[in-house]
Amino acid sequence: MNLFERLKVDAAPQWQDYTKHAFVEQLGSGKLPLECFKHYLVQDYLFLIQFARAYALGIYKSPAISDMRHSLEGVKAILDVELELHIEICGRWGMRREEIELASEDTPTMAYTRFVLDAGMSGDLLDLQAALAPCVLGYAEIGKRLQLAGSDVPENPYQRWIQEYAGEGYQGLADGFEAWFDTTGEQVLTTARYPRVLSLFEKACRLESDFWQMGLNATQ
Ligand SMILES: Cc1ncc(CO)c(N)n1
Numbered sequence: 001m002n003l004f005e006r007l008k009v010d011a012a013p014q015w016q017d018y019t020k021h022a023f024v025e026q027l028g029s030g031k032l033p034l035e036c037f038k039h040y041l042v043q044d045y046l047f048l049i050q051f052a053r054a055y056a057l058g059i060y061k062s063p064a065i066s067d068m069r070h071s072l073e074g075v076k077a078i079l080d081v082e083l084e085l086h087i088e089i090c091g092r093w094g095m096r097r098e099e100i101e102l103a104s105e106d107t108p109t110m111a112y113t114r115f116v117l118d119a120g121m122s123g124d125l126l127d128l129q130a131a132l133a134p135c136v137l138g139y140a141e142i143g144k145r146l147q148l149a150g151s152d153v154p155e156n157p158y159q160r161w162i163q164e165y166a167g168e169g170y171q172g173l174a175d176g177f178e179a180w181f182d183t184t185g186e187q188v189l190t191t192a193r194y195p196r197v198l199s200l201f202e203k204a205c206r207l208e209s210d211f212w213q214m215g216l217n218a219t220q
Pocket of ligand 1: 044048082139
């Protein structure tokens with residue numbers, strides 16, 4: 001079992017809540033109200049700006065050039081690919097980049113992003129990776145699962161989103177992150193340290209669930 005698999009087992013309730021959240025299930029069935037998705041997507045754009053900073057912090061916290069390159073991959077994937085996907089999807093409803101960037105961050109967006117940044121600033125690369133892992137590895141798992149189940153749902157309005165996270169590019173990024181996380185674990189993880197790493201991972205899962213819930217709450 002690699003480090004990610006071990007954390008998933010030990011944080012099973014939090015992982016389930018996050019990856020099988022009602023928002024995710026409705027996204028997969030195509031039944032999610034558009035209002036919820038739009039609210040989520042604008043907040044996610046703001047989220048990703050902060051996450052690019054968190055990967056940049058990863059460069060700063062990298063003990064080796066190979067670690068720097070992994071962090072740089074994360075920065076590039078967000079700035080060059082993921083943010084552009086959001087702009088493309090928002091553009092379908094006539095929302096422009098300037099308008100999205102002017103939106104104000106909701107509390108769950110602030111809570112999650114600042115939590116990750118603080119985990120990295122106050123800790124080392126492994127702490128930062130533990131706080132980042134649910135994001136990239138969770139979306140890769142969700143994307144793959146929804147894509148596989150999706151053949152039963154013709155004309156899902158959220159297909160473009162699913163396809164992006166199930167696609168080769170994102171799946172490759174997640175595989176790279178998982179191996180990198182494991183390598184860092186082999187270098188610095190001790191038995192005494194594991195509970196703190198697990199706690200960071202669990203908290204990030206909870207903050208992911210809160211992020212989905214923020215999307216669902218947009219109809220109320
Ligand atoms: C909230 C959140 N978690 C994870 C990802 C995956 O990058 C994302 N775009 N947004």
